[in-house]
Structures are given as structure tokens and as C-alpha cells.
Amino acid sequence: MTALRGRSSAMNTDLLIPGTEVTLRGMRWQVVRTEDYESGRRLRLRGLGAAVLGEEIDILPEIENVTAIRHDVDPERAGRLRDWLLYHQAFVLEQSLGPNALLAVQPGRLELQPYQLVPVVRAIEMSRVRLLLADGVGLGKTIQAGLVLAELMARRLAQRVLIVSPAGPLLDQWRTEMQDRFGLRLLEIDRASTERIRKQVELGANPFDHAHLAIASIDYLKQERVLGELERTSYDVVIIDEAHHCVDLGGAGASDDSLRRRLADVLAGRCDTLLLLTATPHDGFDRSFASLCELLDPSLVDGRGALRGDRYRQYVIRRLKRHIRDPRTNERVFPERQVVPHRIVVDIDERPRFVELSRSLLELVAPELRRAIRAKRYDDVLSFFALLKRSVSTVAACRGTLQVVLDRFREAVGTREESHEARRERLRTLRDARRRLDRFGVATAEEEADIQEMELEDIAQQLAGLEREARSERRRIAHQRGIAESLEHLVELASAAEPEDPKIDAVAAQIGAIRAEEPVANVLIYTEYTTSQDVVVQRLRDEGYEVLTLRGGGDMGAKERKEATQRFSTQDGLVMVCTDAAAEGLNLHYKCHHLIHLELPFNPNRLEQRNGRIDRYGQKKNPVVRYLHLAGTFEENILLRLIAKYERQRAKLTYVPNTLGLTASPEERSRRLLQGIIDTEDTLFADQAPSFTLLDGDPADGAEDAVRELLDEIDRSFGAFEKAARTNDWLADAGLNADIETARRAGEMRSEGDRTALIDLPPFVVDAVLRDGGRIEGRVTDDVFEIHLPGTIARREKNGDVVTLFTPDAIEIKLNS
Template identity: 30%
Template sequence: MKVKPVIGAKVTHDGRRAVVMCYSPTDHETCEIRFANAERKWLNVKTLVPNYVAGDHVRHVGSKALKGRGTGMVLSTRDVIGFHQVLVQFFDSGESHWMDWRLLGQANSAETRITYRAIGKYGNAAERMRMRTLAKALSIWDANTGAFGRLDIDPLPHQLDVARKVVTSPQARWLIADDVGLGKTIEVGLILHALTMRNRCRRTLIVCPSSLTKQWKDEMRVKFNRSFEIYNRDFKPEFASEVRARENIIISLDLAKRPEHKEMLLGGGPFDVIVFDEAHRLGVDEGGTRTERFNLAEALNTTCHAFLMLTATPHQGKTRRFRALLELTRPDLVGELAHLEADPSIVREVIIRNRKSMVTDAQGKLIFKGHDTLRYTITPSPEMAAMDAELQAYLREGYRTGSQMENRSLGAAIGFVMATYRKLASSSLAAIEIALHRRLARLAQMESEKAARMRVVMPLEEDLEEDAENLAEIDMPRHLGAFFSDEAERVQKILNLITKAKPHDTKMQTFLTTIADHVIQRGENLLIFTEYRATQDYLISRLQDRFPEIGCDRINGGLSLDEKVAAVKRFNDGKTRVLVSTEAGGEGLNLQETCHVMVNYDLPWNPSRLVQRIGRLYRYGQKKRVQVINLHNNDGFDNSALALMLDRVTTIAHQLAAVRSQSPDVLASEILGDLVANIDMETILERAANMTPTQTEAEIEVAIQRAQESLKDEEDILAFASSSGTRVSGGFDSRHMAALLMGMAPFAGFRVEKVTKDQQTFDIELDEDQVGRWPEFRRRRNIRMSFDHKLAERNAEVVPIDLESTFMRHLVDLAQDRDAFDGVYGEAAKIKGWEDGDILTTHQVRWQSLSGDILEEDLIPVRMTGVAVKEMPRDVFAELLLSPFRTSGAEGGKDDRVPVLTQEFSKILAKKADGERMPSSVTTFTALRWS
């Protein structure tokens, strides 16, 4: 027998149960065994027979070369060609292995130690119990949320809750519908980190609008240390194998939907995680027709383990489109989703949604306080009024001509041009001037070429999303002749009036003198939105003339990704004071760090874009109350109609918010955004060809009424969506990391010399024999380290620490080492709220899906008072672990309540199980008795 039973091995001799105690120093074949009645004998090991049965707690003893697997529970035994093997499920890993019996020694369970009040051989057992519990709790929290990894973020409770919900769910397919500005990108980063920790995320695909590809790449790299490559930018694959060779890919949505690239992605799979940003762009129309974008997402959904869709506006009052998004996310629930209106609770299985009115910081304080919206109504000068009157007459004639055409395509094309000119005129004199100059030039060219009318091809809606800001500069439709006989003369007359009106542009004058002057003089930054590049150029020219000493930058769809990112960086770094953006900056850009004042120089016909614009500033990280200023030129039908709609909706939003229990300002902002998303104002204005105010006002009232009804239906459905409520219950944060660091100092061979007030930065001194043990400390003995990674970036002498640092991992591993540290059971001096004889136990539970996949590890705290057993609230448990435990000097004895504890905990566990998950392994991890 080359391998002898380890000390503590359970054996029998002549049918009597015993334990191996030690070996003879002279005869290594002879050992001393202790029988159940405490009798001891020296026997030859060949006379001993293993004695393990299911339910025994054992420990695997390693060697100098190989570390042991720790403690576990015996599940079964077997004999294979004379070898006696024991199937053990190990508590640390959750794995089960067949082991040779000679490598296993008995381990007293926590229940046994509670019964016999066995505090173990180490001193300060109560504090050791706290350290062991805290180390396990932090490890589990990090595995489920990614909160303590090497990340350049300070995650909020709702972000951690989203990550945990996704990572631990049996179906990792979710539509994440948090409000704009709540950090959906951070949530995705946490999810990817946590899944990577579980070896469930090697390859990731992110599909997003083209304007956001670079931002996704930068945020993943800077905040999560995760490198992505942008498809067709960082690499241009010719074969699917080139896609398959890459781990993390970002691709623009409209590039990915093209057949050749879609085929490349499908051939380059599978991916572990696929993310679709701005997922509301994927849906079907109300007739049920699927777009190419939808088909792309549907095809990719079948190729991945986790599928995430991100959108702040999942419903938008369009029930068919909303249902299609849900079915796309969870195709296995198509049957249930067909009855969505009858049973909306099904959305709990599909949607995670957090609202700004509810999210808090780690201390439970509400983060968002609402924003102010101001409107400047501008009376046009006589010159501008004269130009507008002539333009309105031209537009009416164009609409009349289009409506009388027998060729409906040509008539629709004329109507489209008229609607475009109305939008441009509402924006600025410059925008409509450029468009009309181009129209006049085209008419002259067609006349000289005597061009015949040709088939008109209307632009697609998806193309207009990209080109809308440039409508003033493109010719559309290109082959349409004069609308009516004297069109060229009328256009020229309008252009002459524009030339006269430009020096009297009261809208621009009001903006410069009443708004920009004050903002610039206060030393603040200013963000300006407009729909069109022509207006953007006009604004920048006038701003630079008036404020030559400040920098003024732009963002529009004509810039490259690098140029957009550079413009945002200059603005956030303070190198420019004014940023003028088209809708290309309306989604995804984060400008809240250095700006809180935004001007809408024009009001888009699609008012939901206003919500996206506001979201650039009104988001997490904003330190000031956001000021939104809308310029309303009281010069025509369209601006008046938009102002009327916004006024009515704002009033309704504040009325509805006033009757709610909390945060009326924040709620009003939410309700306003939800309402305008449900009002198709663009269709109302396009339909108003005769521009009759009374008829349009009536249509707006009907639309608002329908929007309110849609909003109620939407709220009734989305009320069932999963959310974190106000804060994560029982979450762990840097305070607990600090508690572990300081609590382990006496046990781990170092001293804490200094701690900052916020417990983020520490000066420690290592024992001499510890120097050089941890790579991040190099050969230093005195170290300053910090959980604040930004501080470490600024100061090379500060070492960043987290659960990925070798030093913190050592502390966590040491605290959970039963042989070297113990910490399984302790007795503590009584503290406030606890009585003599009360018991605190923590139970390590692994949950698995019905198919056997491990979903989550959990640490469930339980309090026993007398014979009453209750699960402790997680937040109370988390707070309890922050303060040291003092070991009591109470005498030993016996506690016979373990059977009651075991029985009652089984009931607690049964309530937590459901139809999709069940316990995989359960053990009592630590116990503390107050005495």
C-alpha cells in the first residue's frame, strides 16, 4: 500500500467504526486509530476498511505538489477492481468527483460544531467567522454582478441588479428597457464581466447604430478592460473564418443587415453573448411586415447563449411592434405573448426596466431630481413675416398641385418636398435658403436640358433616418420638373425676401443676446441641437463672429466616427465651450460631465427626439439641474402646432405626476417623454397640407387623448417588468472590501497603518517574510493602495486593488481555508439586537436549471431565536458584517436545536425554488452563537 489513509480518515476494524489519528514514526505501516467509544489502538493499515457513507462531510487532503479540493459531502461509494472510491460534491467548486478513500479525512460539519459548540483550535473564532462569511459573500456578489472586478466604474444598485438578474437567470435573454441615461452600457459591461468569471463568455457581438460603434468600443476598453474590434473598420473580413477568429466584435446595424455581411456573421458564429443596442429599431410595422433588421436579429438569436436587447422606448404605443420585440427576445414564449393584453405578467420574464424616478445611489438616495424646460417665444420681424407669408403661399400651391395629379407617385413626391421645406423653414432662414437655391438651380438645369418627367423613387424610411439632417443640401426627388408654371419666379421671390430678412433674423438675435451671452458670461458650456446641417453651419458662423475667444465645435452625420469622438472629447475636456449637434448626437453621446444647459434651436416634428436630446445631459453623473431651452418662432403654422402639442402634454404630465407619491419633477419628465413617444406628430403635420390651425388642433387633441390611453395601456403592461425597485437589497460595496482588508490584517501578516476617511485608500506594512509575495507590490514593504482606480491612475505610487488583485484574492482564499483559518463556527459577545443563545447561520446554496446548468451561487443568512428560524433581510446581514465580532468567554455546552434549524431552513429553501431552478448543492457555511 503505497498510499496510506490520511489523518482523519474514517475506517472500520473488525466491524467497529474508528478514525485514523496518527502514524508510528518508526513503522509507517502502523497507525493509531480511535474508536467511537474513545478507545485507541495501534494497528497495521492493511487491517483497516473504509467507512464512508452518503451525507458524511469530508476534506480532500492535497500534497506539496497539488492543492486539495477542500471540503465536501459524500454522495455515494463504489468498488472498482478492488479500489474503493467515494463520490464527493465539493463545497467550494460545486463539482463532484470520484476520489480514492485514502485521500479523504473526516470534517466536522457546521451543524456538528453548533451542537457541541466547538469553536476550534484557533483564537478569536467569532472574528474569523465574520471574515470567512464576508470573503464568501464578496466572492459570490462579484461572480453574480461583476462589481469588484478591475473595472473603471462605480456601479449603481440598479445596474448591479440588472447584471445579477441576467447572469443568474435560466434564460439569458432579456430586453433591458431602462430609461435614457441610466447606464445600459455599464450594465452590459457588468454582465460580460460576470459571465466571463463563470467561463460563459468568450465571444461577444454588439450590434448598434453606426454612430455608436466607436463609443461602444471605447467604453468597453476604458471601463471594463475588454477589447473589441469594429467590423469593416478595424478588420475587413473576406471569409467567415476571419470573423470566427475574433472574440469581441462590434458592427453597425445597417451594415449587419446586408445579406453578404449577415451571412458572414452567421458563418462566423456562434457567439456567447449578442447585444442589440437601440433595439426599438428592429421591430415590425403595424401590418406585421418584418424589416431586414428584425430578420437579422431573429437569425442571430439562435446562435448565442445570451441575447440582450437594449432600448429606452420598448412600447411607443405600438402594440404589434412591442409584441414582436418580446417574441424576438424570447421566441420560446410566443404562445404566452399572444395573450399579452389578457395576462401582461408574462413581461416579467422578458423585460427589465428601471425608471429615473426610482433609481438611487448606494445609500438609497434618489439620484435624479428632474429638469427645467423653458420656452422662448420669438415674434418675427416684419421682414421675416413677409418672407413667411410668401413661402406659405408657395407651399399651399405645391400641395394643391400635388393633390390634383393623376399620377399618385408624382403627387406624393411633391407633397414630400413641400413637407421638407416646411421643416427647413421652421429650423432657420439658412436651411430653407439653401434648399430653395438648389431647387432653383435644378429647375434651370431641367429647362435647359428640356428634361422629361421620369419615374419618381421615394426615399426609404430607413435611409431618411441617416440623411434627414442633410435634406437642405440634397435634391429630392431628383427628376421632378416644375410643380406649376411660375414656380421658378415664386422661388426667386422668396429668396429675395430671405436676403432682406436675414439682417432682421429675430430668432438668431434672441438666441445670441438672450441665451448664449448669459451662458458664456457665466463660464458655462452650451449644447445646441438642430435638425439640419445648414442651420448648424449658420449657428456656428454667428457664434464664432460673436464669441471669437471661445471654441465652437460640431457633430453631424457627415463626420467620421473619429471626428465625432474627438469633438465630444474636446467639449468634455473644456477645450471648446459650445457644441452644435444634429440628431447624430441625439443618441448615445455622454455630455453630462461638463454641461447642463441645452438649447433646441428648432423643434423636430418627431417630438420623441427631444427626449433623446435631453438624455445627453439628463443622465447619471450630472451634478447640476439640467436647463432645457426651446426656441419657438411664432411665425407660422408648424411651430405653433408643435408648441401647442408640447404645452398640452407638459401640462398633462405635471398633473399626472402631482398625484404620485414622490419625485413629481422626475415623474413629470418621465411621463412627458412617454406621452410624446406615443404621439405621431409628424403624420399630423404631414397630413395638414392646407395648414388649417383649427383642424390640426382638433387632431392634436385626439392624438393626445389616444397617447394617454396608450400610455395607460403601456404602464399596465410594463408595470409587470422586472426592476430593482429603489435599491438592491443586501448588496455589497467597497465598505465591505475595506472591512475584509482591515479585518484580515491580524491573520495575514500585515499591518494597516493609515486609512482615509472614505475607507478607499490604505497604507499597509508587510511582515518581512511577505515582501515580494504579491506581484502588484513588487519588492516594497510599505504600500499605499486604493479601491479608487482613478486615484491610482493619477498617482503611480498608489496600487489599485480589487478582487482581481493577487493580494485581495489571497485574503479571500485564506479566509475560506478551513484547515489554515477555520472560521466555520464562533461564539460572540452579545451586541444590540441579539439575545443570548441566538444563532446566525449562513447557508451556501448553488442553484441549477432543470437541465443541470449552474445558475447562481447564493449565501443565505438565517437567524434562530429560541426555536424560531427566519431568513435575515439581506441589507441587515450586509450591515452586520461591517463591524468586528468579539469572541465571548462563555463556557461550552451542548445545543440540541440543530434538527429544528435544518428542518426550518429546508422550508425557506423550498419557497425560493421555482419551476425553472432548483438547488444543486446546499451546505451550512458558517455559524455564530451569541453568548
């Protein structure tokens, strides 16, 4: 044996490399990691026997009595070569690769870029891994988090993992990505699974103690009872996706925001490794960003909630698409997005019933908008704005909504008048739901359905109130006919106008033009409304296109969504029509670079979530985004101008924050929006084209005063972001860990890992199982083969007892070679 005592020489200290067996304090250990610092070296050791089996400690060899164990080789006692090779491979697989090499797990169906390995490099350089992955939309944060997780698991630093994300498609995407690319089967924690665990374990057990690889939604975990159970467990790794949902808003936040923040605080304190993922780490307020950093390390923030210096920079990774370049050629990796507005001019002679429908609807709604503006009760009539938005989506969406409003109106008129308390509670709930949607841009299918339900009920109740006033002659209605008759007339007009729908015709024409140039091109279409989705799908199928659908909630199961996504990602010649509830987190870019917006979204987050489905890492062609809008409607006069602002902001800063209402009150924003709609009443379907494009000209040219004020407000909000980007240059221009040298070093570390880890895993697993009495069906060279484990799998506990883990009579494991 070679003893290393006291302040060892540099040569002797170098003997202590990962994999070396040593004795320390009278017990056997193995070196799993070495880390150099200014005045010496730090070692991480793992116990090999007795009371320290499996335990890990960090030591400084300069002040500890460490003995490196050297085993003598006896040629007279040589074993079987096959067994030696098997044990040798097992020994190599046990070793840590050290700080200068990566295990470099290769995810399925994806060519890794060096920039995606930068978080892994940062992780293995940290004694306690706490990272904020703040890359822009589409750079592959999920894959990067998976690579960090795989590296930590390979180094035996992670066994218990919890992934937290918003509910819906994003949760499904995480589960699919982790299983398909990294072989991790995550248990979804929800009410059903926790009850199932409780039935399988002893009474009073914490279900989270039995969920070692788990995934759960933020909204499930934030419940009081569930939070209590999380406070009594711990995880090696916690990953929180869309972490901006968990910023500390202080007194400005709603109760849901406070619960999400409390959940984040609990998880941050109950884990060793914490990964926060968000494309929008800074909302214009330094306090919000500081609250994210506080989750990583409370010492980064002072008692007033402000950041202490720039120490936070070592915890943050921020790259935008313009930062990503090939380390070998220095060329940009991401193709440029092309934006194409498509103006739909409505010919009054060709579409007379559609024009009459639009004018009649505005005649019904405009007086109520004016009354709300005079009374300064803007939230009272925002549901009418939702009705107008449906009218510029498709006629079918408008007709369906009008029919529901008519039915509920009749019911409301025939019953007792709604109490002020009930109306106030409904408006408060609706206002909170809209603000959440404004902030996050997307909602689950259930939340979208709840909002639509409340909006329809609100319209019906308001119209019923007007009808009662008219009947009691307390107020003169400025309509030629009663409200019920007006609604019936609108429903009839909508039914007659469906064959004249200009949006449906425009979608079919756009797809025809795309296919004329690219005969087998896949095309993605987004709409806010399921009714519009249905009618678009029917029209395209009637014209012979092969069409897939994707929607959230109970209308479509997770298996159906996965199958549709898989087809769209692997086959040519498809059209997919999606709703916004299915927008977040999906990868639809493998075979598609054309996206059509059926209507213009009002929310910038929603806009980017849609566009990010095809404009993301792995896209080989220039993404082409088409914005359809009806000429001479509020969609062109208001929404197109807003989108021009957003697209210019994206071109300037490479990302679009949620800016609406940052400096103005929601009431002021609503007033300007409603007044802008009223101002278009006399110019409906005017043929004069705007003087600006999405990237050139002034969007305020030709706008009425209210719209100009709205655009000025957005400019002020963008100004706040640009100021934040100047103060924190890492947000846009500079980035953090974004330099090409860091990416090049990550690539070199991956190559070193590939060089030092050349063991072919499937043959090794088969040899190990066969040696212990198992069997194999098929051949190791087959794409998929089965192995049957030996009769008993056991482990030796720390006290020396042998514990049987399971006795599998016919347990099968399928390995993909």
C-alpha cells in the same frame, strides 16, 4: 482525501465551495460555481486535465460520486515565500466569487450607484443569462451592460463577445466606453475589417471565428452574405443596443425591418448570453414587446405571438428616473428637468426683409399644399413642408435650400420631363425614409443627407412640372411672376434678410443670459441642419465665445468627434453646436446642464434623444432645456403645441414614446399637418401669445380645426400607451427589479466582492512577468508603466502538446495603475 458519495450530508456538501478541486468520473475538476435550489445544490465544474481541460459541466452532487481533494501540507518542503505569495494570489484570482458577491469592476471616471449593479445580480442568478435592459433614457444602460460583461468574463463565462448597435456616433460611443471604462478593445466589423481578416487566415475561413471581441452595426450585419457567416459561428455574449429596431412587425414592417428581425433571430440562436437594450420596449402593441421576449426565450411566447403568463418578468429590468433612489437616504438620484419655452416675437419694422421672405415663401408653397389636399395626394408635397421647416431654423438654411432648388429647377426645365415611374420610385423611397425617421427619431448623417437630397429634387421636379404646364397653357398659375423669377426673388430676399435673422439673435441672447448667471457654464445647442450649425458657430465665435462643433458622417471623423466630446466633458466655458446625426448615444452632461433647441423637432424620439444628452445619469444639476420658436408661425401654432403634449406625457409617464401615426394613417396625419400650415397664412407673425404653457393650460386653445384633430390623434395615441402602462404596470409606475431593496442587496454584494478580492492587480502582473523572465520600464507606482513579456508564451493543449502562442522580442504592454 474526503469522499462525498450519494446523498451527502449538509456539512459535507458545504465543503464544495468555488475553488475546491474534486474528482468526478475519474478526472480532476475545479468547482467554479454553486447554486442552491429547493431540494439540493447544483455545481458547475471546470476540467483541469486530460480530455476535459477547460470544459465546464453542471452536476448534482446528490446523485454523482464526487470526491473533494485535500492536499496535505509538508513543512519540510517549504518554497520561497515570494513564489508562494505569487501562486496564492494567482489561485485567489482564479476563484469564482460565488453567487453572493460581485467582482464589482469599477469603470473609469464614474461613481457607480447600486441600481446599476442590479442587472449584474440578476445575471449571476440565471443559469443562462438572457436579459432585457429596458431602463429609461439616461440611466446608463451601456455601463450596466459593460458591468454584466465584465462579471461574466471574470467568472470565465465569456470569452467571445459581439456588440451590435445602430451605425454612427452610438457605435463610436460603445467602442469608447468599453475601452476607457472596462479595458476592452473591440474590433469593428465592417467590409474593410472582414477583408483584412480573410487575407490573414486560411481560404474559406469565417471571419467572425477570428473576431473574439467585436462590434458591428445592425445595418452591416443584416446583409445576406454576412448573415450567412453569422449562422456558422457562435458567441458567448451578444449585446444588441436599441433592440426596438429588431421587433417583429409582421406584415406591417418594411423589408429593412424584416432583415433586422432576422439578424436578431440568428444572433439569439448563436449565443449563450443575450442582452437586449432599449428605452422603449413597448410601442403600444403587446405583440411587439412579446417579439423581444421571444428572442430571450421562445417558450415565453405562445404560437399566436402572445406572452405566456408573467414568466417574462424575470427576464426584464425596467427602471425610470423616478424609481432611482439612494438606498441609504431614499432620496431621488436624478435632478428634475426644467423646460423653458422662449417665444421670439418678430418686429415687422425691425426685420422687414425677413418678414417679406417668410410671406413670399408661404405664397409660393401654399397653393401647392391646397392642390395636394384637394387631390388627396399629401405625400407629394411633404417636401415643401421640409422647405418651410428650414425657414424657421435660420435664414442661411433657407437661402441655401432655395439656391439648390433654383439650380435644379433650371436643370429640370431644360431636360425631358421626369417619367411617372421615376417620380413614383423617388416618392416611395422618400416616404420609406421618412417613416424610418419617424419611427426611430434619429438617422445617420448619410441617411439625413439622402432624405434632404430627395426632398430638394422633389421640390425642383414639381416646380418644373408647374412651369411646363404654364408654358403649354394647360394650367393657369396663380402667381404674379414665373416660378424661376419667384425662386430668384426668394434667393435675393434671403441673402438680404440674413443680417435680420431672429433665431441667430435669440441664440446669442440666450447664451448671454446663461453666462450672466453662470460665467463658465457650458451650453449645448441642437439643430437639424448643417447650414444652421455653421452660421450659429460663426455668430458665436464673432461674439467671442469658444465654440465646438459635432456632426455625423464624413464631415467629421471619429477621432475629431471624440476629441470634441472629451473637451466638452472636461473643460468649462464652452459652447457646442450639434446636428441630430450626432445626437444618439453621446454623454455630454458631465460639464453641461443647459440645452437650446434652435428649432422645434416634429418627432418625439428626436426630441428625447437631444434632451437625453444632458438629462442622464451623472448629471449633478437640474437640466435646463430651452425651446426657441417664432411667434405667429406654424412652429408655434403646430409644433409648440405638439411639444407641450410630449412634455406632459414625459412628466406623467417619465418617458415619451414615438406616438405619431399610431392609430391614424400617415395620409391623415399629413393632411392635418398641411392644412394647419395653410391656416397660419393669414396670421403670420401675429403677436398674440398662446394661452398655454408647456405644462399648464390646454394646447388646443386657439388652434384651428386641423391642428385640433392632430392633437386629438396624439391624445388617442397617448391613451393607447397609458392603457398599455396600466395593463403592464412595469412600463411606468411599478417598473421591474426597480425596488430599493434589490438595489440595496446589489450594493451589499458589491461590498462583499470588494472584501474578498483585495489583490492589487498591477503589482501581481509585474511580479508574474518578472518571475518568467520579462522586464519592466518605470515603476509599478507610476500612473503608466511598461512591461515587456518574456521570450516565449506557450500553452499546453488537451493532448499534452506544448504550443507556442507567440515569441515576442519586444512586445510592450502599457498598464494604467
